[in-house]
Amino acid sequence: MRVLGGALLAGVVLAAGVLGSTGCTLTIGETAGAPADGAVATATASAASPSSGPASASASASASASASASASASASPSPSSSPSRGATPVPVRGPDQKLVVMTVSGGFAGVHQEVTLRGDGTVLTRERGGPVVRRAGAARFKELRILLGDPALEDVPDFTMNMSARDMFQYTLQFNGRTIMTDRSSRLPALERLINALSRWLPRS
Template identity: 55%
Template sequence: MPRSTTAAAVLAATVLSLAGCSGDGGEDAARSSEPSAGTTTASSAGATAPPSASPSGEPPSPSPTPTSPPPATDAASASVTAPPSVSPSPVPTAGQRQKLVTMTVTGGFAGVQQEVVLRGDGTVRTSDKGDTEVRRSSAAQFTRLRTLLGDPALDDVPASTVDRGAADLFQYTLRFDGRTVVTDRSAERPALDRLIDALGKWLPA
């Protein structure tokens, strides 16, 4: 082979070798400029991902805030602390000689002097300035009067409630259950007032 041909072949091989090296370097540079998959995954894991939109395009609903349950009430203790209602019971009877209650009414402009007595057999004796009359109450009337006498609120009524500055008021004197109660009704006593009203219906007009 001539020497000139051999030199040309060596030169060509050298050029091709240099071209191949530069091409490999470009690919390596391109690879180094691209982020690695491991680096992307690590950075993504440390960041907070934005909420994903729903398929319809609406923003996701916020998570419900937990609320504390209301405190439980102790119904049993409430029922124990509530005061029980007490219904009056009719007072017992012991026959005709028993005077369950006696009410005397005096005073007023005309000088009233009246009395009504409820006996244990249901009879009612009334008197008006000496005139006496005896009548018999019905079963309902008798039970009603005895129930009014059995009202526990009567235990709280004082022995005397009289306005000394009012001379023209009627004065009511009641004797029952071993007690004597005097009032002119100037002070409000519901249990006593109900009893006076019921007995007053038997007095002469």
């Protein structure tokens, strides 16, 4: 029996040596016909998974945090989107008062539009089709009056036009006893806020 056991053990060792020299792997309990390389690759990937998992999770969390931060930054209002500190609504003296009149002209098509905010909270727009009157609503009416009361408007020049540019829209605004003309070629945040708010009422072509 010892001779038989010794011979069996020697045979196993010899077989292992042969398999090892040919680059094969002896897998106990593996399904017959399954490629040994595939089993090794799977085991290697599984073994590497735990160590690479946290790194991937960390990278994903970092990317997610960066994306959230970018989204928050984009959603946050820019400093130029709100009136200057200390802006108060301009007073209303009567329902027929013209708080502001803005005329838009020029462009390739020769546009001529006009929007007027009145003391009764209505907005009158004029174009080639005739006048249209709409009510601003309390919140929008107050917003427009705050924009008109922005102290930063006092520093806006009366005339900011790029005379070398052609076919640009020209904006003429009359309010607080002033007349301002601009083609929006200069950066004037307080005036831009007012023009943007009034432009919401203009007809869309």
